[in-house]
Amino acid sequence: MKAFPLIAAALALSAATPGDVSHDELLAFADRFDAAQIAKDGAALEEMVADDLVFIQSSGKREGKAEFIAGWTGPDERYEPIEITDRIVVPLGPDAGIVGGAVVLKGTSAGKPSPRRSASPTPFAASTANGARSTSR
Numbered sequence: 001m002k003a004f005p006l007i008a009a010a011l012a013l014s015a016a017t018p019g020d021v022s023h024d025e026l027l028a029f030a031d032r033f034d035a036a037q038i039a040k041d042g043a044a045l046e047e048m049v050a051d052d053l054v055f056i057q058s059s060g061k062r063e064g065k066a067e068f069i070a071g072w073t074g075p076d077e078r079y080e081p082i083e084i085t086d087r088i089v090v091p092l093g094p095d096a097g098i099v100g101g102a103v104v105l106k107g108t109s110a111g112k113p114s115p116r117r118s119a120s121p122t123p124f125a126a127s128t129a130n131g132a133r134s135t136s137r
Contacts, residue, residue: 019093019094020091020092020093020094020097021091021092021093021094021095021096021097022091023089023091026089026091026097026099027087027089027099029048029099030089030099032044032048033045033048034082034084036048037072037079037082038079038080038081038082040072040073040077041073042069042072042073045068045069045072045073046069049065049068049069050065051065052064052065053065053068055067055068074110076108076109076110076111077107077108077109077110078107078108079105079106079107079108079114080105080106080107082103082104082105083103083104083105084101084102084103084104085101085102086101086102087099087100087101088100088101
């Protein structure tokens with residue numbers, strides 16, 4: 001898979017303040033985001049991923065929104081449900097937060113087995129009225 005996700009990181013936890021996007025809202029959005037990736041739901045990803053997304057692969061290659069979505073929805077991409085442990089949810093104000101955790105992803109990419117482990121943060125710009133978007137990786 002060209003674009004490889006997700007949610008994880010070692011982050012300093014800060015207490016949420018009144019008016020922050022809620023822990024539950026961030027976690028629910030992150031779960032929907034992960035499910036859309038596994039389901040190869042390009043329409044959901046198109047809605048959830050910010051137009052100015054910059055995804056940096058472990059190789060250092062930068063990709064935008066279109067490449068990120070294609071990396072999950074291509075015909076040769078198949079993934080099992082994601083295993084996430086040690087979840088971290090950090091509200092960053094009324095419209096943003098970060099969700100992280102240790103991720104195990106199993107499946108095939110370009111027809112080859114692709115078991116992966118990752119740890120990288122996923123920041124979300126959130127709006128309770130308009131949903132949320134993954135903004136960068």
